[in-house]
Amino acid sequence: MTDDLIAELESQERELELSRFDNADAWRLGSSLVRLATDRELPVAIDIRRGAQQLFHAALAGSVADNDRWIERKVRVVERYGVSSFLVGRRLAAKGQELDAGMGVNPADYAAHGGAFPIRIKDVGVVAVVTVSGLPQAEDHALVVEALRAFRS
Template identity: 50%
Template sequence: MDGYPSFEEIVAEEAELQLASFTHEDALALGMRLLDLARADGLPVAVDVRKGAQQVFHAALPGSSADNDSWIRRKVRVVERCGTSSLAVGQLWRERGTTFAQASSLDPTRFAAAGGCVPVLVRGVGPVGTATVSGLPEVEDHRLVVRALRAHLAAAGNRA
Protein backbone atom coordinates (compact mmCIF):
# COMPACT_ATOMS: atom_id res chain seq x y z
CA MET A 1 0.00 0.00 0.00
CA ASP A 2 1.21 3.46 -0.86
CA GLY A 3 2.82 5.19 2.11
CA TYR A 4 2.87 2.07 4.26
CA PRO A 5 6.11 0.27 5.06
CA SER A 6 6.03 -3.46 4.43
CA PHE A 7 5.50 -5.94 7.25
CA GLU A 8 9.14 -7.01 6.93
CA GLU A 9 10.37 -3.39 7.15
CA ILE A 10 8.36 -2.79 10.32
CA VAL A 11 9.62 -5.97 11.99
CA ALA A 12 13.23 -5.11 11.06
CA GLU A 13 12.74 -1.65 12.56
CA GLU A 14 11.48 -3.20 15.80
CA ALA A 15 14.59 -5.41 15.99
CA GLU A 16 16.75 -2.28 15.66
CA LEU A 17 14.91 -0.51 18.49
CA GLN A 18 15.63 -3.03 21.26
CA LEU A 19 16.74 -1.64 24.60
CA ALA A 20 19.25 -3.01 27.09
CA SER A 21 16.73 -2.54 29.94
CA PHE A 22 13.45 -0.78 30.68
CA THR A 23 12.73 0.63 34.12
CA HIS A 24 9.96 2.87 35.41
CA GLU A 25 12.37 5.80 34.99
CA ASP A 26 12.93 4.74 31.36
CA ALA A 27 9.17 4.60 30.81
CA LEU A 28 8.76 8.11 32.23
CA ALA A 29 11.66 9.43 30.13
CA LEU A 30 10.24 7.82 26.98
CA GLY A 31 6.83 9.30 27.73
CA MET A 32 8.34 12.76 28.17
CA ARG A 33 10.31 12.33 24.94
CA LEU A 34 7.07 11.47 23.10
CA LEU A 35 5.33 14.44 24.67
CA ASP A 36 8.19 16.82 23.81
CA LEU A 37 8.29 15.66 20.17
CA ALA A 38 4.51 16.05 19.85
CA ARG A 39 4.54 19.49 21.48
CA ALA A 40 7.40 20.69 19.27
CA ASP A 41 5.35 19.82 16.17
CA GLY A 42 2.02 21.01 17.63
CA LEU A 43 0.47 17.57 17.27
CA PRO A 44 -3.02 16.87 18.70
CA VAL A 45 -2.18 13.50 20.24
CA ALA A 46 -2.50 11.40 23.34
CA VAL A 47 0.59 9.41 24.40
CA ASP A 48 0.87 6.37 26.62
CA VAL A 49 3.80 4.30 27.91
CA ARG A 50 3.39 1.05 29.83
CA LYS A 51 5.81 -1.22 31.65
CA GLY A 52 4.19 -4.62 31.58
CA ALA A 53 0.49 -4.06 32.20
CA GLN A 54 1.10 -0.89 34.26
CA GLN A 55 0.40 2.46 32.66
CA VAL A 56 3.42 4.53 33.74
CA PHE A 57 2.87 7.61 31.56
CA HIS A 58 -0.16 9.13 29.89
CA ALA A 59 -0.71 12.64 28.55
CA ALA A 60 -3.17 14.26 26.19
CA LEU A 61 -2.36 17.39 24.22
CA PRO A 62 -4.82 20.03 22.98
CA GLY A 63 -6.84 18.73 20.05
CA SER A 64 -6.88 15.16 21.31
CA SER A 65 -9.99 13.63 22.87
CA ALA A 66 -11.24 10.70 24.91
CA ASP A 67 -11.55 8.83 21.59
CA ASN A 68 -7.75 8.83 21.43
CA ASP A 69 -7.63 7.12 24.83
CA SER A 70 -9.96 4.44 23.49
CA TRP A 71 -7.75 3.96 20.42
CA ILE A 72 -4.71 3.62 22.69
CA ARG A 73 -6.36 0.84 24.71
CA ARG A 74 -7.41 -0.99 21.53
CA LYS A 75 -3.94 -0.71 19.95
CA VAL A 76 -2.22 -1.85 23.18
CA ARG A 77 -4.42 -4.98 23.28
CA VAL A 78 -3.26 -5.90 19.76
CA VAL A 79 0.42 -5.49 20.66
CA GLU A 80 0.01 -7.43 23.91
CA ARG A 81 -1.74 -10.24 22.03
CA CYS A 82 0.53 -10.37 18.97
CA GLY A 83 3.92 -9.23 20.33
CA THR A 84 4.60 -6.86 17.46
CA SER A 85 3.55 -3.31 16.64
CA SER A 86 -0.06 -2.53 15.82
CA LEU A 87 1.06 -1.20 12.41
CA ALA A 88 2.90 -4.47 11.68
CA VAL A 89 -0.17 -6.52 12.56
CA GLY A 90 -2.41 -4.41 10.36
CA GLN A 91 0.11 -4.46 7.52
CA LEU A 92 0.55 -8.24 7.69
CA TRP A 93 -3.14 -8.73 7.04
CA ARG A 94 -3.30 -5.97 4.39
CA GLU A 95 -0.51 -7.77 2.52
CA ARG A 96 -2.56 -10.96 2.76
CA GLY A 97 -5.55 -9.21 1.20
CA THR A 98 -7.74 -8.96 4.28
CA THR A 99 -7.91 -7.14 7.60
CA PHE A 100 -6.93 -8.04 11.14
CA ALA A 101 -10.57 -7.68 12.21
CA GLN A 102 -11.72 -10.16 9.54
CA ALA A 103 -8.85 -12.61 10.09
CA SER A 104 -8.88 -12.60 13.89
CA SER A 105 -12.62 -12.42 14.60
CA LEU A 106 -11.69 -10.29 17.64
CA ASP A 107 -14.09 -7.58 18.76
CA PRO A 108 -13.07 -4.38 16.90
CA THR A 109 -14.38 -2.30 19.79
CA ARG A 110 -11.62 -3.90 21.91
CA PHE A 111 -8.79 -4.50 19.38
CA ALA A 112 -7.42 -2.13 16.70
CA ALA A 113 -4.56 -3.11 14.42
CA ALA A 114 -4.03 0.55 13.55
CA GLY A 115 -0.53 1.99 13.71
CA GLY A 116 0.71 3.83 16.75
CA CYS A 117 1.52 1.20 19.38
CA VAL A 118 5.03 -0.25 19.41
CA PRO A 119 6.24 -2.93 21.80
CA VAL A 120 9.08 -1.91 24.08
CA LEU A 121 11.58 -4.71 23.53
CA VAL A 122 14.51 -5.58 25.77
CA ARG A 123 17.28 -7.47 24.01
CA GLY A 124 17.33 -11.10 25.16
CA VAL A 125 14.01 -10.70 26.99
CA GLY A 126 11.37 -9.62 24.45
CA PRO A 127 8.36 -7.38 24.96
CA VAL A 128 8.27 -5.65 28.37
CA GLY A 129 5.85 -2.82 27.65
CA THR A 130 4.35 -0.55 25.01
CA ALA A 131 4.66 3.00 23.73
CA THR A 132 1.59 4.39 21.99
CA VAL A 133 0.41 7.52 20.20
CA SER A 134 -3.09 8.28 18.95
CA GLY A 135 -4.37 11.30 17.07
CA LEU A 136 -2.63 11.25 13.70
CA PRO A 137 -2.99 9.02 10.64
CA GLU A 138 -1.76 5.57 11.68
CA VAL A 139 1.61 5.60 9.90
CA GLU A 140 2.38 9.02 11.43
CA ASP A 141 1.39 7.75 14.90
CA HIS A 142 3.80 4.84 14.41
CA ARG A 143 6.63 7.06 13.12
CA LEU A 144 6.34 9.38 16.12
CA VAL A 145 6.80 6.44 18.50
CA VAL A 146 9.77 5.20 16.46
CA ARG A 147 11.37 8.69 16.57
CA ALA A 148 10.98 8.76 20.34
CA LEU A 149 12.44 5.27 20.76
CA ARG A 150 15.43 6.18 18.57
CA ALA A 151 15.99 9.35 20.59
CA HIS A 152 15.69 7.36 23.83
CA LEU A 153 18.26 4.84 22.61
CA ALA A 154 20.64 7.60 21.52
CA ALA A 155 20.31 9.56 24.77
CA ALA A 156 20.66 6.54 27.02
CA GLY A 157 23.38 4.82 25.05
CA ASN A 158 20.96 1.94 25.63
CA ARG A 159 22.03 -0.36 22.82
CA ALA A 160 22.86 -3.82 24.04
Protein backbone atom coordinates in the same frame (compact mmCIF):
# COMPACT_ATOMS: atom_id res chain seq x y z
CA MET B 1 5.47 -1.49 -1.85
CA THR B 2 3.60 -3.42 0.83
CA ASP B 3 6.41 -5.99 1.11
CA ASP B 4 8.97 -3.17 1.40
CA LEU B 5 6.96 -1.50 4.16
CA ILE B 6 6.55 -4.76 6.06
CA ALA B 7 10.30 -5.42 5.81
CA GLU B 8 11.02 -1.88 7.05
CA LEU B 9 8.66 -2.32 10.02
CA GLU B 10 10.24 -5.66 10.90
CA SER B 11 13.68 -4.02 10.72
CA GLN B 12 12.55 -1.26 13.08
CA GLU B 13 11.47 -3.84 15.64
CA ARG B 14 14.92 -5.46 15.58
CA GLU B 15 16.72 -2.11 15.62
CA LEU B 16 14.78 -0.74 18.57
CA GLU B 17 15.32 -3.62 20.97
CA LEU B 18 16.55 -2.27 24.31
CA SER B 19 18.89 -3.65 26.96
CA ARG B 20 16.67 -2.44 29.82
CA PHE B 21 13.46 -0.51 30.54
CA ASP B 22 12.13 0.63 33.90
CA ASN B 23 9.72 3.23 35.25
CA ALA B 24 12.28 6.04 34.99
CA ASP B 25 12.91 5.06 31.37
CA ALA B 26 9.16 5.23 30.72
CA TRP B 27 9.13 8.77 32.09
CA ARG B 28 12.10 9.80 29.90
CA LEU B 29 10.63 8.24 26.75
CA GLY B 30 7.18 9.67 27.42
CA SER B 31 8.58 13.11 28.15
CA SER B 32 10.58 12.97 24.91
CA LEU B 33 7.41 12.16 22.98
CA VAL B 34 5.61 15.05 24.66
CA ARG B 35 8.42 17.44 23.66
CA LEU B 36 8.40 16.23 20.04
CA ALA B 37 4.62 16.49 19.79
CA THR B 38 4.41 19.84 21.59
CA ASP B 39 7.11 21.39 19.40
CA ARG B 40 5.13 20.29 16.32
CA GLU B 41 1.74 21.18 17.83
CA LEU B 42 0.46 17.64 17.31
CA PRO B 43 -2.95 16.80 18.84
CA VAL B 44 -1.98 13.44 20.32
CA ALA B 45 -2.34 11.31 23.38
CA ILE B 46 0.76 9.41 24.52
CA ASP B 47 0.76 6.28 26.66
CA ILE B 48 3.32 3.85 28.02
CA ARG B 49 2.24 0.79 29.95
CA ARG B 50 3.63 -2.42 31.32
CA GLY B 51 0.84 -4.95 31.50
CA ALA B 52 -2.01 -3.45 33.49
CA GLN B 53 0.15 -0.65 34.91
CA GLN B 54 0.10 2.69 33.13
CA LEU B 55 3.60 4.14 33.51
CA PHE B 56 3.07 7.36 31.54
CA HIS B 57 0.14 9.19 29.96
CA ALA B 58 -0.26 12.63 28.42
CA ALA B 59 -3.13 14.16 26.48
CA LEU B 60 -1.89 17.15 24.50
CA ALA B 61 -3.93 20.08 23.24
CA GLY B 62 -6.31 18.97 20.52
CA SER B 63 -6.42 15.33 21.58
CA VAL B 64 -9.79 13.88 22.56
CA ALA B 65 -11.07 11.16 24.85
CA ASP B 66 -11.47 8.86 21.84
CA ASN B 67 -7.67 8.83 21.48
CA ASP B 68 -7.49 6.96 24.80
CA ARG B 69 -9.89 4.33 23.47
CA TRP B 70 -7.73 3.92 20.35
CA ILE B 71 -4.68 3.53 22.60
CA GLU B 72 -6.34 0.69 24.50
CA ARG B 73 -7.27 -1.08 21.25
CA LYS B 74 -3.79 -0.69 19.73
CA VAL B 75 -2.08 -1.85 22.94
CA ARG B 76 -4.16 -5.05 22.93
CA VAL B 77 -2.84 -5.83 19.43
CA VAL B 78 0.78 -5.49 20.58
CA GLU B 79 0.13 -7.55 23.69
CA ARG B 80 -1.55 -10.30 21.66
CA TYR B 81 0.79 -10.46 18.66
CA GLY B 82 4.09 -9.22 20.14
CA VAL B 83 4.81 -6.72 17.34
CA SER B 84 3.73 -3.17 16.52
CA SER B 85 0.08 -2.55 15.76
CA PHE B 86 1.12 -1.06 12.41
CA LEU B 87 3.05 -4.21 11.45
CA VAL B 88 0.07 -6.40 12.33
CA GLY B 89 -2.21 -4.21 10.22
CA ARG B 90 0.15 -4.15 7.22
CA ARG B 91 0.66 -7.93 7.34
CA LEU B 92 -3.09 -8.47 7.40
CA ALA B 93 -3.69 -5.96 4.59
CA ALA B 94 -1.07 -7.74 2.46
CA LYS B 95 -3.15 -10.91 2.78
CA GLY B 96 -6.46 -9.10 2.20
CA GLN B 97 -7.48 -9.80 5.79
CA GLU B 98 -8.71 -7.72 8.69
CA LEU B 99 -8.45 -8.15 12.43
CA ASP B 100 -11.95 -9.37 13.22
CA ALA B 101 -14.05 -12.11 14.79
CA GLY B 102 -12.72 -14.57 12.21
CA MET B 103 -9.33 -14.16 13.89
CA GLY B 104 -10.83 -14.58 17.35
CA VAL B 105 -10.92 -10.92 18.32
CA ASN B 106 -13.61 -8.30 18.66
CA PRO B 107 -12.71 -5.31 16.43
CA ALA B 108 -14.28 -3.03 19.04
CA ASP B 109 -11.47 -4.11 21.40
CA TYR B 110 -8.53 -4.39 18.96
CA ALA B 111 -7.17 -1.96 16.35
CA ALA B 112 -4.41 -3.04 13.96
CA HIS B 113 -3.60 0.60 13.20
CA GLY B 114 -0.23 2.26 13.61
CA GLY B 115 0.85 3.88 16.83
CA ALA B 116 1.53 1.14 19.39
CA PHE B 117 5.05 -0.25 19.52
CA PRO B 118 6.49 -3.00 21.73
CA ILE B 119 9.23 -2.19 24.20
CA ARG B 120 11.34 -5.29 23.70
CA ILE B 121 14.29 -6.21 25.93
CA LYS B 122 17.10 -8.29 24.45
CA ASP B 123 16.87 -11.94 25.58
CA VAL B 124 13.64 -11.17 27.50
CA GLY B 125 10.92 -10.12 25.05
CA VAL B 126 8.15 -7.54 25.14
CA VAL B 127 7.94 -5.85 28.54
CA ALA B 128 5.87 -2.74 27.77
CA VAL B 129 4.04 -0.84 25.03
CA VAL B 130 4.46 2.78 23.95
CA THR B 131 1.55 4.29 22.01
CA VAL B 132 0.65 7.53 20.23
CA SER B 133 -2.87 8.27 19.01
CA GLY B 134 -4.28 11.26 17.19
CA LEU B 135 -2.56 11.35 13.79
CA PRO B 136 -2.94 9.19 10.69
CA GLN B 137 -1.65 5.73 11.60
CA ALA B 138 1.66 5.93 9.71
CA GLU B 139 2.42 9.23 11.45
CA ASP B 140 1.52 7.86 14.91
CA HIS B 141 3.92 4.98 14.24
CA ALA B 142 6.68 7.23 12.86
CA LEU B 143 6.56 9.51 15.91
CA VAL B 144 7.02 6.55 18.26
CA VAL B 145 9.90 5.20 16.16
CA GLU B 146 11.59 8.63 16.09
CA ALA B 147 11.35 8.91 19.88
CA LEU B 148 12.63 5.37 20.42
CA ARG B 149 15.60 5.99 18.15
CA ALA B 150 16.52 9.11 20.11
CA PHE B 151 15.93 7.27 23.40
CA ARG B 152 18.37 4.51 22.40
CA SER B 153 21.10 7.04 21.57
